[in-house]
Amino acid sequence: AKAEGKHGAKLFHADMDINYQHRQRLKFDLSQAVADQDLSLAFQPLIDLSTGKVVSCEALVRWTHPSLGVIPPSTFIPLAEEMGLISAITNLVLRQATRECSRWPAHIGVAVNISARDFRSGDVHQMVNRSLAEAGLAANRLELEVTETALIEHRESAIESLKAFAAQGIGISLDDFGTGYSSLSYLQALPFTKLKIDRSFLSDIVTDRRARNLLTNVARIGTDLNMCVLAEGVETEEQLQVLRDHSRVQQAQGYLFSRPLPARDVADFIRHFEAA
Numbered sequence: 001a002k003a004e005g006k007h008g009a010k011l012f013h014a015d016m017d018i019n020y021q022h023r024q025r026l027k028f029d030l031s032q033a034v035a036d037q038d039l040s041l042a043f044q045p046l047i048d049l050s051t052g053k054v055v056s057c058e059a060l061v062r063w064t065h066p067s068l069g070v071i072p073p074s075t076f077i078p079l080a081e082e083m084g085l086i087s088a089i090t091n092l093v094l095r096q097a098t099r100e101c102s103r104w105p106a107h108i109g110v111a112v113n114i115s116a117r118d119f120r121s122g123d124v125h126q127m128v129n130r131s132l133a134e135a136g137l138a139a140n141r142l143e144l145e146v147t148e149t150a151l152i153e154h155r156e157s158a159i160e161s162l163k164a165f166a167a168q169g170i171g172i173s174l175d176d177f178g179t180g181y182s183s184l185s186y187l188q189a190l191p192f193t194k195l196k197i198d199r200s201f202l203s204d205i206v207t208d209r210r211a212r213n214l215l216t217n218v219a220r221i222g223t224d225l226n227m228c229v230l231a232e233g234v235e236t237e238e239q240l241q242v243l244r245d246h247s248r249v250q251q252a253q254g255y256l257f258s259r260p261l262p263a264r265d266v267a268d269f270i271r272h273f274e275a276a
């Protein structure tokens with residue numbers, strides 16, 4: 001048993017080591033990719049359920065590692081945050097996203113994810129406004145998506161920043177709503193224009209009445225506060241039907257409408273979707 005324990009411990013160590021080395025390599029390669037502007041964007045449309053039209057597209061960052069292939073943002077965004085690289089990524093995403101948006105029909109906006117750390121660095125305003133100016137894009141075509149975590153970790157600076165953005169006419173969306181653990185009091189204190197209900201709330205709505213009730217009530221929180229309510233992760237027609245019948249959800253996003261698209265395919269998608 002003793003030998004086994006030893007052996008086990010050794011294996012565990014070896015594993016940790018590989019893991020550590022792997023992370024170090026990813027970090028190194030990520031900083032290279034950011035320096036070379038080797039990240040790209042995919043865009044996923046947000047659909048208005050009453051008009052059936054695309055209202056905006058969310059920019060989602062993509063990294064294809066030269067030898068390891070596609071690394072998901074859920075892996076490299078936390079690394080970037082650890083390394084202090086996130087504001088460089090946010091800046092890159094803002095510039096590319098606003099530039100793409102300026103080529104789309106004027107009624108279609110673009111949504112960009114802002115990380116908690118971006119509020120700490122303090123130059124998020126400059127990044128946003130420089131991107132808008134360079135792209136020649138009106139402020140009201142930009143939405144910034146923030147999570148509850150960002151608000152908890154950097155409450156003071158986040159509130160100040162978001163109020164300034166809202167005053168400019170930039171949309172502010174609360175992302176992944178319902179997955180945080182904070183109190184709901186900040187919902188009133190902050191100038192959110194949109195509440196994005198996390199897709200975990202949609203998983204059982206077709207089969208489970210209690211899940212439907214929960215969704216309805218979560219959506220009500222948003223509408224009562226005059227926010228636009230969006231459901232994330234709509235994958236099936238059945239889910240869409242439930243959304244229409246049982247909730248006050250106004251907008252939706254998910255694989256049912258479209259996977260995230262390469263930038264060059266967005267304009268075509270909008271044209272075809274709106275013609276259909």
Ligand code: C2E
Nearest residue numbers: 060061073074077093113114115233234235253254255260
């Ligand atoms: P998110 O902001 O909640 O983005 C939505 C994620 O859900 C995207 O994953 C999208 O591809 C995925 N998704 C969309 N529709 C469906 C669906 O119907 N079913 C399922 N199962 N998934 C769906 P992605 O692109 O892998 O991004 C993951 C997360 O990484 C994002 O979650 C966001 O938190 C972060 N992220 C992505 N791009 C950026 C960025 O530019 N900056 C920052 N700070 N974070 C980003």
Ligand code: CA
Nearest residue numbers: 058113145175
């Ligand atoms: Ca988002």
Ligand code: CA
Nearest residue numbers: 175176196232
């Ligand atoms: Ca989300």
Ligand code: CA
Nearest residue numbers: 175176198199
């Ligand atoms: Ca998410």
